[in-house]
Amino acid sequence: MKQSEIIRHLTSKQLKQQVWFSQLLLIVIAILLTNILFQDWSTFLSLLNASLDEILLFGVGVAIVVVTIDIILMKVLPSRWWDDGGINQKIFQEGSYFEIISICFVIAMSEEWLFRGVIQTNFGIIIASTIFAVIHVRYLSKIILFVAIIGLSFLLGFVYEWTDSLTVVIVLHFFIDVLLAIMIRTGRFRNAAGL
Numbered sequence: 001m002k003q004s005e006i007i008r009h010l011t012s013k014q015l016k017q018q019v020w021f022s023q024l025l026l027i028v029i030a031i032l033l034t035n036i037l038f039q040d041w042s043t044f045l046s047l048l049n050a051s052l053d054e055i056l057l058f059g060v061g062v063a064i065v066v067v068t069i070d071i072i073l074m075k076v077l078p079s080r081w082w083d084d085g086g087i088n089q090k091i092f093q094e095g096s097y098f099e100i101i102s103i104c105f106v107i108a109m110s111e112e113w114l115f116r117g118v119i120q121t122n123f124g125i126i127i128a129s130t131i132f133a134v135i136h137v138r139y140l141s142k143i144i145l146f147v148a149i150i151g152l153s154f155l156l157g158f159v160y161e162w163t164d165s166l167t168v169v170i171v172l173h174f175f176i177d178v179l180l181a182i183m184i185r186t187g188r189f190r191n192a193a194g195l
Contacts, residue, residue, distance in 0.1 A: 007086045010182045015043050019091060019103060023110045030114040037122045047117050050115040051166040058159050061173030066152065067179045072145075081144040092184040100181045108174035115153075116160040134158070152176070 007015070038044045074082055090099055111132065120128035132153040139145035160169045 007090060010090070012090050014097075015030075015087065015090050016103070019107070023083070023106050023141055026110040026114050030110065030118055031116070033118045037118060047121065047164070047166040050163065050165040054163045054165055054168050055171050056165050059168045059174055062155070063175030063179065064158060065174050066155070066176050070148075070180060071183075073148075075184055077144060083132040083140060083142070084138050084145060085137055085154055088181070088184055092181040093118055095185075097182070097185070100185060101178055104178040108170050112156070112160075112166060112170045112173050116156060117166045119162060123189065125154065125161060129157045 010018075017078050034041070036043050092105070115128045115132045115163070119131060130153075133146070133150045134140070135151045139149045156173060159172055160166070163169075
């Protein structure tokens with residue numbers, strides 16, 4: 001059975017439960033790896049340091065650029081190139097804005113904690129960005145989605161390298177996801193690749 005067929009059989013609630021479960025799993029893995037790979041928690045927590053300028057420029061500012069590029073590409077390219085099997089549509093077309101914001105925050109926090117804070121800090125940007133792209137398996141079958149997620153993954157990695165701040169990449173990831181999710185929720189776009 002194709003992914004799109006499986007998605008059609010799941011309710012929005014069931015799909016959101018899968019998202020929450022997967023993010024909880026990533027948090028558990030991040031906690032375990034943080035305990036194993038860092039000397040102590042204070043070393044890890046020092047990665048959260050950020051200036052307001054970095055948060056605004058590299059977090060919010062870069063997110064606006066990424067979302068703008070996404071909007072342009074979604075208007076120019078055929079929608080079938082961006083179709084993720086209906087997952088983003090089903091997750092974000094229903095529910096409150098609070099729920100959308102909560103999901104996007106937990107996704108940004110858990111993924112950046114694991115991939116930038118733990119994996120990239122200890123093993124480098126190539127390994128972290130590659131694993132990040134691969135876990136977004138729904139994007140691997142469409143070349144545009146795959147290129148978008150690889151590009152986004154390395155962008156997040158480079159911003160982390162430039163700022164040396166986990167907070168900045170969490171803010172960046174959050175704003176990309178929440179802006180695209182709200183566009184789906186309001187009916188502006190059916191699919192959004194940044195999510």
